[in-house]
Amino acid sequence: QSALTQPRSVSGSLGQSVTISCTGTSSDVGGFKYVSWYQQHPGKAPQLIIYDVSERPSGVPDRFSGSKSGNTASLTISGLQAEDETDYYCFSYADSYTWVFGGGTKLTVL
Amino acid sequence: QLQLQESGPGLVKPSETLSVTCTVSGGSIRSSSYYWGWIRQPPGKGLEWIGSIYYSGIAYYSPSLKSRVTISVDTSKNQFALKLTSVIAADTALYYCARHPNSASGRLDYWGRGTLVTVSS
Numbered sequence: 001q002s003a004l005t006q007p008r009s010v011s012g013s014l015g016q017s018v019t020i021s022c023t024g025t026s027s028d029v030g031g032f033k034y035v036s037w038y039q040q041h042p043g044k045a046p047q048l049i050i051y052d053v054s055e056r057p058s059g060v061p062d063r064f065s066g067s068k069s070g071n072t073a074s075l076t077i078s079g080l081q082a083e084d085e086t087d088y089y090c091f092s093y094a095d096s097y098t099w100v101f102g103g104g105t106k107l108t109v110l
Numbered sequence: 111q112l113q114l115q116e117s118g119p120g121l122v123k124p125s126e127t128l129s130v131t132c133t134v135s136g137g138s139i140r141s142s143s144y145y146w147g148w149i150r151q152p153p154g155k156g157l158e159w160i161g162s163i164y165y166s167g168i169a170y171y172s173p174s175l176k177s178r179v180t181i182s183v184d185t186s187k188n189q190f191a192l193k194l195t196s197v198i199a200a201d202t203a204l205y206y207c208a209r210h211p212n213s214a215s216g217r218l219d220y221w222g223r224g225t226l227v228t229v230s231s
Contacts, residue, residue, distance in 0.1 A: 001173050003156070034214045038157075045206060045221040046157065052215055089157050093214040097162070097170040101149075104156040 004029060004090055004102035011108040017078040022090030022102045023071055030071035034093035037066060037075045040104075041086045050075060077107070085109040112137040114207050114222035121228050122201075128194040128227055132207030139188045140165045145210050147218065148181060148192045150203040158203075163190055164212065197229045 005023040012018035022029065022037075029035055035053050038046035048057055050066035053073060063079045073092070077084055090102035118130035132146065139146060147162035161171035163181045171179050175194070183190040194201060204224040210217050 003158075032214060034216055036216050036218065038218070040157075045223055046218070047221075048217060048219050051217040051219075057219065091157075091159070091216045091218070093216055097214075098172060099159045099162075099216045100172075101157045101159055 001028075001094055001098065001100055004092060004100055006088075006090060006102040006105045008103070009106045009108065011110055012077075012080045013110045014080055014082065016080055017076060018080060018107065020075045020077075020088055020090075020105045020107070022073040022075070022092070024073075024092055024094075024100070025071055028092045028094040028100055029068065029073050029090075031095065032093045033068070035066065035068060035073040036091045037064075038089045038091065039086060040089065046089060080109050082109055112209070112220045114209065114220055116205060116207050116222045116225035118205060118225040118227050120226065121230060122197055123231050124198055124229055125196055128197050128201060128229070129191065130205050130207075130225055130227065131189050131191045132222060134188045134190075134209075139183065139190065140185050143212055145212055146183070146190045147208050147210055149206045149208060149218070151206070151224070152200070152203045159216075160192065160194075162210065199229050201227070202229045203227065 037050040040046040054066040094100045145162040148160040163169040169181045178195045180193045206224045208218040208221040
């Protein structure tokens with residue numbers, strides 16, 4: 001069970017959109033509809049922003065959206081705001097009641 | 111409002127056993143709807159799922175840590191605990207506890223603030 005692959009960093013301009021990818025295998029991301037995404041500000045616990053590929057918890061802005069195609073899940077943030085600049089992690093079910101995180105992506109807002 | 115609070119020793123010597131506890135308040139750990147999990151984050155690095163436990167005691171572990179990890183639950187205290195044996199410096203991390211549904215959905219919706227455990231002699 002290897003960590004899911006995320007780009008180490010991505011960047012986007014204020015007001016624009018950015019997409020963060022999360023690539024796994026048919027044994028995790030590709031095999032199930034159970035990918036979640038977390039936002040983590042420095043010194044804080046991670047916060048759930050997307051679950052079950054594309055569902056948004058109450059209170060999370062609709063600027064955050066999720067999708068999946070094959071073995072790759074994606075988080076898209078539209079209308080980038082300064083406070084979106086932080087770290088993002090994907091998390092996928094990997095069968096037999098085990099789960100695996102992605103390596104994390106640092107988002108820079110230009 | 112559900113709250114999770116980790117507690118741990120702060121410092122553990124190499125080769126010894128790391129023990130951390132998560133106390134759940136504002137809700138019952140006996141809920142049939144949830145699993146209770148442990149996640150860690152080495153300083154400056156990413157998140158790693160360690161394992162999760164159901165109130166009945168059924169536990170699941172990361173294959174990479176399975177040989178050294180035991181997660182237990184004490185419903186009378188509304189707590190669950192992590193033990194990691196034979197620790198090395200690479201086990202130095204912020205250890206978080208969190209809740210997720212009793213399903214394949216890894217929806218970690220409530221987290222503790224984490225407790226830092228340093229492995230050093």
